[in-house]
Every structure is written in C-alpha cells, then in structure tokens.
Amino acid sequence: xxxxxxxxxxxxxxxxxxxxxxxxxxxxxxxxxxxxxxxxxxxxxxxxxxxxxxxxxxxxxxxxxxxxxxxxxxxxxxxxxxxxxxxxxxxxxxxxxxxxxxxxxxxxxxxxxxxxxxxxxxxxxxxxxxxxxxxxxxxxxxxxxxxxxxxxxxxxxxxxxxxxxxxxxxxxxxxxxxxxxxx
Numbered sequence: 001x002x003x004x005x006x007x008x009x010x011x012x013x014x015x016x017x018x019x020x021x022x023x024x025x026x027x028x029x030x031x032x033x034x035x036x037x038x039x040x041x042x043x044x045x046x047x048x049x050x051x052x053x054x055x056x057x058x059x060x061x062x063x064x065x066x067x068x069x070x071x072x073x074x075x076x077x078x079x080x081x082x083x084x085x086x087x088x089x090x091x092x093x094x095x096x097x098x099x100x101x102x103x104x105x106x107x108x109x110x111x112x113x114x115x116x117x118x119x120x121x122x123x124x125x126x127x128x129x130x131x132x133x134x135x136x137x138x139x140x141x142x143x144x145x146x147x148x149x150x151x152x153x154x155x156x157x158x159x160x161x162x163x164x165x166x167x168x169x170x171x172x173x174x175x176x177x178x179x180x181x182x183x
Contacts, residue, residue: 058116
C-alpha cells in the first residue's frame with residue numbers, strides 16, 4: 001500500500017508540473033502576440049495620422065501642428081497651434097523616442113505645412129517591451145516637391161538598437177543594414 005501512495009504522489013506532482021508548463025508556454029505566447037499587435041498598431045496609427053493630415057492640409061491649405069508627447073504616450077494634432085482636433089493614444093507598454101537635431105527627445109512638435117509637407121524632418125523609433133527598437137519611421141520634408149515622404153524600416157533581428165543607446169545607433173544608421181528592412 002505504501003508503494004501505491006508514493007506512486008500516486010509522484011503522479012500528482014508530474015501532472016501539476018505539466019499543467020504549469022502548459023500555462024507558462026501559453027502565457028509567453030499570449031504576451032508575445034499582444035506585444036506584436038501593439039507594435040504594429042503603433043506603427044500603423046502613426047503612419048496613418050501623418051499621411052491623413054498631410055492630405056488634409058494640402059486640400060484645405062491650413063497648416064497643422066503635431067505634438068508628439070512620449071511621456072503621456074500620445075500624439076495631438078492642433079489647428080492654429082492651439083485648437084486640438086485629434087488625439088492619438090499610443091500603446092502604454094511600448095516606448096518611443098524621436099531623434100531630432102542629433103538628440104533623442106521625448107516631447108517634440110512639428111508642423112505639416114499647407115502643401116502637405118512636414119517641417120522639420122525627424123525619425124520616430126518604436127521599442128518593444130524589452131526596449132529594443134522594432135521600427136524606425138522617418139519623416140522627410142522636401143522643399144522641391146513640397147510633400148512629405150515617410151520611410152518605415154522594420155527590425156529583422158537586430159538586438160543592438162536599445163532605448164538607452166538609440167542615439168549611437170541612429171548616428172551610425174545606413175539603409176543597407178541587412179538586419180533592417182524597408183516596408
């Protein structure tokens with residue numbers, strides 16, 4: 001009888017371990033799925049906000065001001081520099097930074113001109129839960145064509161661009177980096 005009790009206890013411990021292992025794997029998979037969805041949502045919404053207002057300003061010939069506030073994790077569009085017309089709430093668990101004038105900034109203000117151009121040109125980095133840059137969104141304003149251009153680059157496995165050293169990474173940026181792909 002004592003041998004059966006030991007076997008019964010061992011059977012329960014193995015069953016609990018298997019359930020715990022399945023729960024852990026499920027949790028990690030769900031967390032990774034949610035993280036990918038938030039990163040993709042942030043990239044898409046930022047891109048759509050800038051392209052939408054570039055088109056609107058071109059049609060209505062009125063300049064818009066865009067304030068990127070990564071401390072509050074929001075982007076606000078203003079008309080006449082003071083009247084907020086739209087606020088985009090970014091996913092809270094991600095980090096963001098704008099590189100402008102060779103400095104990372106957490107609060108940045110730019111303008112979309114009446115021609116649909118952006119001024120000044122800058123880049124936005126979107127970081128995952130581990131603070132590794134997953135996307136670089138570069139917004140360029142051109143005086144000749146007077147319309148904004150947006151390049152989006154996706155990280156394909158580069159672990160070096162971290163939140164703490166993003167300026168160093170940005171300054172050494174090249175478009176032919178095999179670990180980054182243009183979308």
